[in-house]
């Protein structure tokens with residue numbers, strides 16, 4: 001059978017390995033597996049969310065309220081924007097897909113950092129769009145502008161991942177605003193804030209305020225997710241915030257009931273428990289210090305992180321081999337070989353998990 005030719009050069013997104021795989025392949029008890037490969041919340045989910053979802057599990061035969069009225073109202077009030085400037089996605093991944101399909105095609109490509117979230121490229125290629133990347137791995141806005149100015153007519157969407165997954169660095173809000181001033185009103189700029197809660201907790205200069213962003217720059221949209229700080233990765237809820245006329249276009253691409261009845265409830269309740277998020281952020285950066293100290297002590301290169309993960313880059317050590325050795329012990333890390341790096345990305349886990357992981361890495365160092 002012949003398929004759409006855009007699929008020919010598409011590579012599937014490599015998700016973090018699941019706990020089930022380690023149980024099957026290495027015979028390790030599921031409860032002993034330490035999964036620090038997908039930047040999930042190690043503290044789980046707010047107990048209030050678990051309770052609220054438990055109370056409506058008998059409603060799963062019903063479609064959710066497709067207007068997502070209550071969730072949009074809560075997000076609108078949190079960010080000081082109108083309900084009409086919000087689009088809900090099955091994870092913010094889906095809003096990325098809406099953005100790409102709304103603007104990119106065979107004549108209009110996308111522009112991203114050299115190493116960044118892989119889904120931008122996957123959706124772009126699926127739409128037959130060209131992917132322009134900076135040579136710099138992290139976001140170098142000077143280089144972004146150079147490429148943009150040279151290829152303006154061929155670029156429909158610019159992606160800024162702040163903070164950047166899988167590396168962990170983060171642009172300042174001011175730098176982004178200065179950059180936006182030099183971008184045409186017809187180019188969509190997507191600010192992916194999947195880890196914004198972490199970044200602004202660590203450094204106020206990193207905070208992107210969606211209301212301010214879209215008021216100044218109607219061609220920019222902000223993306224947020226419940227998958228990281230809010231601990232709802234398995235529920236698949238994310239959102240986009242943008243100027244109303246932009247979001248009504250993106251919204252045309254949304255299928256009805258694109259999140260579930262249970263996910264909707266979970267997201268609404270999660271927004272009410274900011275204490276849980278605060279605890280997550282505090283412990284994350286406390287625990288990250290263990291990794292920083294360890295790296296410095298052993299001469300491992302670590303990238304500065306404004307997120308819930310840290311990257312260890314190696315010189316002598318083969319990172320893939322290290323990740324494989326740890327996998328056999330039931331520890332799942334993310335090997336960054338696919339990004340051309342001899343490095344692993346480690347989600348900051350529970351204190352006890354971090355101790356085990358560092359001990360195992362230490363035992364494997366060359």
Ligand SMILES: *Cc1c(COP(=O)(O)O)cnc(C)c1O
Nearest residue numbers: 091092093117165194225227238
């Ligand atoms: C996790 C992540 C997302 C979105 O995840 P969803 O679970 O689809 O909401 C988006 N961008 C980046 C950079 C991420 O790391």
